[in-house]
Amino acid sequence: VNVNEFALECYKNAIDHGWGVDDEGNVIKRNFGEIVALCHSELSEALEEWRKGLDANYVYYRESDGKPEGIPFEMADVVIRVFDWFVSEGLDIEAFLSEKHEFNRTRPFRHGGKVA
Numbered sequence: 001v002n003v004n005e006f007a008l009e010c011y012k013n014a015i016d017h018g019w020g021v022d023d024e025g026n027v028i029k030r031n032f033g034e035i036v037a038l039c040h041s042e043l044s045e046a047l048e049e050w051r052k053g054l055d056a057n058y059v060y061y062r063e064s065d066g067k068p069e070g071i072p073f074e075m076a077d078v079v080i081r082v083f084d085w086f087v088s089e090g091l092d093i094e095a096f097l098s099e100k101h102e103f104n105r106t107r108p109f110r111h112g113g114k115v116a
């Protein structure tokens with residue numbers, strides 16, 4: 001599958017699990033601030049894994065239900081939330097990724113005079 005197809009799967013899965021729908025199952029427009037906060041929450045989960053001393057590539061599985069845990073899976077959650085948002089807005093993710101990446105390729109070395 002390509003990126004847009006994968007993102008659509010993420011979106012559909014969220015809907016199927018009751019996220020972004022009202023009590024009757026109708027798809028609702030989520031507040032953008034809520035979307036951003038949810039992305040932050042996944043980054044915070046990744047941070048907490050790091051604070052436990054876990055390596056970036058270390059993964060483990062919760063005993064009760066086999067849930068994948070660890071920094072890579074929390075970072076994956078961020079991407080899944082971002083993909084879900086792109087689809088909910090009807091935006092072509094591949095086009096935005098490509099256009100921005102192409103622009104980034106043209107930027108000068110450490111543009112903006114920043115050191116990191």
Ligand SMILES: [Mg+2]
Nearest residue numbers: 042045074077
């Ligand atoms: Mg998570």
